[in-house]
Amino acid sequence: MIPLSVRFAARELRSGVRGFRIFLACLALGVAAIAAAGSTAEAFRQGLASQAREILGGDVAVSVQLRRFTPEERRVLEGMGRVSWAVGSRAMAQSASGERRLVELRGVAGDYPLAGKVTLAGAPSLDAALRPEAGAWGAAVEQALLDRLHLKLGDRFDAGNVPIVARAVLKEEPDRLSRGFALGPRVLTRMGALEQGGFLVAGLPFGETARIALKPGVAPKGAMAQIRRELPGRSFRIRDRDDAAPGVKRLIDQLEYFLGFIGLASLVAGGLGVFGAVSAYLEARKPAIATLKALGAQGALIRDAYLVQIAVLAALGVAIGLVVGAVAPLALGALVKDKLPVPALFAIYPLPLAKAAAFGLLSAAAFSLAPLARARATPPASLFRSDLSGRVRFGPEIIAAGLAAAGLAALAVVTAPTPLAAGIMIAGVAAAFTVLWALGWAAARLAGRMRAGARGAVRIGLANLAGPRSAARTASPAIGLGVGLLACVVLIQSSLLAEVSDVAPRTAPALVFTDIPAERAAELDAVVARAFGRPLSRETWLRAPFFTGRIVKVRGAPVDPKALPERERWAYDNDISMSAIGPEPPNPQITAGRWWPAGYAGPPLAAVDEDVARGAALKVGDAITVQVLGVEIEARVAALRKVEFGSFGASFPVVFTPSAVAGADLHQVAIAKADRAAEARVVHALAGPFPEVNVISVREQLEAATDLFNRVALAVRGAAAVAALAGLLVLAGAIAARARERTREAAILKVLGASRAQILFAYVLEYGLVGAIAGAAGVALGYVAAWPVVVKVFQAHWSVDWAGVAALLGAAAGLAGAGGLVAAFQALSQRPAPALRAE
Template sequence: MRLAWRFALREMRGGLSGFVIFLLCITLGVGAIAAVNSVASMMSEGIAREGKAILGGDLRFQLVQRERTPEEATYIDGLGEMSQTAGLRSMIRLADGSDQSLAEVKAVDEAYPLYGSVDTTPPIALETLLEERNGRYGAVAAQELYDRLDIAPGAIVRLGDAEIELTGVLNREPDILSDGFVFAPRLMMSRAGLDASGLIQPGSLVEYDWRVKLPAGSDPEAIAEEARQAFPTAGFRVRTSDDAAPSLQRNIERFSQFLTLVGLTALIVGGVGVANAVRAYLDGKRPVIASFKSLGAAGRLVVLVYLLQIMALATVGVAMGLVLGAIAPFVTARFLESVIPVSASASFYPGALLIAAIFGFLTALTFALLPLGQTRDIAATALFRDAGATASGRLRWTYVIMTGVLALCIAGLAIFMARDKEIALIFLAGTAAAFVILRFVAAGVMALARRAPRVSSTPLRLALGNIHRPGALTSSVVLSLGLGLTLLVTLAIIDYDLRQEVGTGLAGRAPNFFFVDIQNNEIDEFRRTVEETAPNSTLDAVPMLRGRITHLGDQDVATMEIPEEGGWVLRGDRGVTYAAEEPANSTLTAGQWWPSDHDGPPLVSFADEEARELGLEIGQTITVNVLGRSITAEIANFRAIEWEDLSINFVMVFSPNTFAGAPHAWLATLTLDDGGADRSGVDVTEREKSIVNTLTNAFPAVTTVRVKDALDAVNQLIAQLALAIRVAAGVALVASVLVLAGALAAGNRARVHDAVVLKTLGATRATLIKAFATEYALLGLATGIFAIAAGAAASWFVVDQVMTLPYRFDWTVALTTLVVSLVLTVGFGLAGTWRILGQKAAPVLRNL
């Protein structure tokens, strides 16, 4: 080892020409992984650090559709300082009834907030802004609500049956992240003001929260468990500050996993560049290696000398990548604070950097072993004699096995880190399959070139010969460019399909409106008003309650490990309904529907896909807590549901006798005739606005959700995701470009020999340029076609099988990919060729 290290250091003094691509590939991949995981760690630490402010307390008790009982109130109030809020969605109307907007209404008490602070304009006490003046309660609203209604602070608006005065702008509320998905602007008011509006009725969809600030030294987890034991059938959802924003945390983990896998792909693509650089470097060191062996050096010493050099360079590349990853949190902190209202305190995250470093070293070692192994057993005579060609020798199985073990280590580490191990396994399997398939594609291109009929065009004949000759660049070019372009096509088509489905597909199939909180005594009048306002349209209405699954059979959901697939059904409250007849928009897949006059034990129909994911069976029981009452029902059948059409669907539909006498409201959808097109020529938007005005003024307590507005909110989220996806795809493409440049540079030594011999035999520079350009164009065309086919297959799997959305192939992506592949291969190829064609013939011919 000491001797090898001395030789390695001495050789490195002479320069390491050709390793720029090597360093850039390692730096890019390591930097991407380190940056993603460092930023994710920063966000997770921010959520954990501000957990109390995000949750609004040390403990949070939540109920839907009912307030706490006196016994429950006594228990909660005795835990410590308490603050109560109530939240619901409702319509904010202008005083003259000419316009309205959906808002997320939040009623708070004098103790709010227990942790953190509310930022308003003007910056005065929240209690003052919300107090009653001249018979009207005050409220503050997000700027978006002012913009939607084209009003300013000081305006008088209507909420339910009450007039309220908008006294300020709500800039920031500390606990908004713990309130779940919010797609309408916030309006914050006092509880007295909400009570005056008349919106809270029996069965109304209201979420009640009690936040508790515990005395110092208390154990929130222990108290939460005690509360669950004390009120097992109350239906409370109890959370601690350690679980302040679980949905956001899961999304951060999932997205960081996706970006880490993309970064790992970029690193693996860069590994091809590592292999090319090592191979080219060793090819240039053939005389030195021959000298080593002539002087009696063993093959393992030669391998060790150059392995030490390569790993020393890998250390430099990893270090540069870690620097990029380390500064990423400092660069992105302010941007993330504008997107997610959590204070991002940037720091260094050793765990994230260590993981990236391990990936970097493993990748460098994996892709360097095979080129090193090819050099080990080449005789010194062959090295001297074959000075003008690429080195090739038999490869010992030891190196193949070691390379395989290292590759498995990379895959194992990636799977171990992943939250969703199945997705990580599929991703890595797809990458490995792409490697193998690209090898076959390269072999196929070479075989076609070898069997092509003889052509009269000299440039074309030379191009075909260059594609299949020994030491051809075909394999390197196809592999390096193919992986990056395949990933680019896959991500681009997924992005396209998501946008098409949300922007066009869903908009065409979905109803125009959802109506929530239609009271029992209003449903008949509501139907008549809709018929008068929107004749020939379709109104579907069903009763709705909210409930939380507490037990699957005898298993307590609170103590079970919730599965990744289907687990969303068990998290939080779900809408439930009852029906005597089978819903028209679903199909039974197992079991039988109950008789319309069923009067026996409660029965339930469960969504088929979710039931299979949770391992449920016909005849099994589930327990649901509704309005503080635990109801156990037997699963009578499974239904296949088309969630994608946004019609009224429920995971659970109960037999009508289950909720006899329970207070509840109704949920309805309205689909305008001809999909919302008005034959009279009235603009669709104006017609929808007129319908909403009429219904909102007639039924002020009914919440109207315009589906287009909800889809616009989803589109904004997709746009933010798409930006990250494009950045990730760009990283992979940059890695491919670097590898392509390295592959072409690695072949320059042999190309110099070819160009000089051909020029000596009479070939002109124009002929050679045409030949090389034709070769690169053919390789780029073949690679682009493969990338389109492979990317289409991969995106189909993700969109159709994983997301279960309609798949659409975008030919714009396909043509763009072809153009990119041709420009890159021809451009980089000719850039290197131009320098080659200027080489003097004498020095090259003298060494043949």
């Protein structure tokens, strides 16, 4: 009842998997990488989903910026269920000793928190921690603020001009993730503290959020629709539990795909190992195949017998990879679960494992069927002559291999966050593989020509490199792809790190000052100049009015944000930062039109960022209408400019002439360049006369960004190293596949008088050249892939980590050369006579 092919396969499998160790390792490595990336991402998704209500702080959250909710809006929201109110702003916290630090000040009211629990240390409850007493507001503060201001619980400090007592250490807030990045330590207090301090005045940068626990039976989607119906045309942001932390969710999706794609690239790189392992195994089974064919076995029987074996071993390799990929996140969760900034539920999730298994099985099919086609189509006479190198004929095996390759690409596209990104990555890997294969072929041809002028061990090494089974053809594409992925990651990381640690400190301001009263601006200039110890100049100091508004009309017609491209509507469906400047600021980067004269007093003009202009096809001379604090201002576009946000300059998407906002009482912002000592002096100098002015240290934010990026980059580098490891496995497979030939070759060379040193040198030269060629090609491909990501996507300065590049090149050549030593010692381990008689 059992098919003959299955019986033959079972008998051969009894001998074990000795010839398929590289096959198993290559498959298991790629599958484990994909499974681990998917399982870890799913753990974070499930963690977010399980705590979505706590992360949002309720069932629905409604937020407004730069204003409070109106009485009508409060009435509608309170009619939906229980409501908690929260306002957020920034303030300078100052201790009695004069230490100052920017903090994220948050005031709450109503039934806060509606969902989840505020975790505190040092106070029995949130009400006890926030209770006003003796003219000071109670607060829960992060430990970082206590450390920075040298405070202990029970001590007082001022937030702006509001006295506050630190009564508890703030450990966790249920809705912290939904609020995003913070510029300073968090301070949680009552809403009355911010009202008393004047933080909630129109025009200042604050926001208010209402979180709603809906009445029983009311669905969040229905509640959101009802709020929009009852409050039409209002500028607010509304979210439900499904959108509790959109930025975090998007980051998890993108990181999963990037790490999973590296795992897929490892599978592709290891595909050559699969191909080589299957070819070597069939090479060793030539006598059995020839005998079966001579006895009348059809090609289909031969194919099926070995196809069953390969399928069983492929399933074993995939299973090993799945086990490793499933266990690795569980181990990670046990080690760092309490330190993760995002909730995670580490468990075994079937879907990521199924996806990884599909990738592994498709990869095995794509790379193992061609050798089977060759074995099926080769006649018995050729097999008895030890000839298994004939051309592969078009047949069912090749069709199946092509379908498997297409399935790999399709699965990568379907599971990607964006099909376009997947298509670009797949095309890039395919092109890189093609280039690396062509370079390996060209290197073999070049070695064949160069050996004519070489002598001794060099000639032997070049001859081996030019041979029909040269490692330049089999291993260099896989090694090059692994090195290319590592080089791409290293070059992107080095450029972005240079951006935040070197370029940004030189081009960005060191300090940002906000909430400067317009009537005291000149006084603040004088205080800052004294603290700096030098007069202020346009090269180190820039102050300007600050307000926000929204472009509501273009060329006299109302703007419909939904009609604009999604990526270019940000300036039309949200309030954006604006200013009013007379003289042309430093480095205006005008791309069309020109700046107005310093004393211009005519109709309002505007300088618009070219990205904003692109969204509505604005040109110089067009009219725009901007709504600012309920008032519409019409201006003509005088200039288009390229705004580099974060650089030292007028980094506002829209800048007006001062006449456009004449008479308005606008707060101002300022930026300054300074060293660390000057930073500390100016922060202390502003404590007495300007407690309400916030000072943001850009240097501190850059250092925090560098630390975060380093931690993320370490994980990405580790994933990219998996692809490089796959290349080394392919090299090991190439060495193992030619072990018998190498032994016979070394025996012949010794009989002809070659010394051990010459044989060792020949093999090290051969494999070292393979590593050097593959490493150089991989670094070049990594450069080509990294440059557009750095310059076009991140819009950062290109910076090459030459030490990292040199290390990659040296490692590729060194490890390949070490493989040559292993091959040489293995070949030299037998005496010549037994080796020559073995055939």
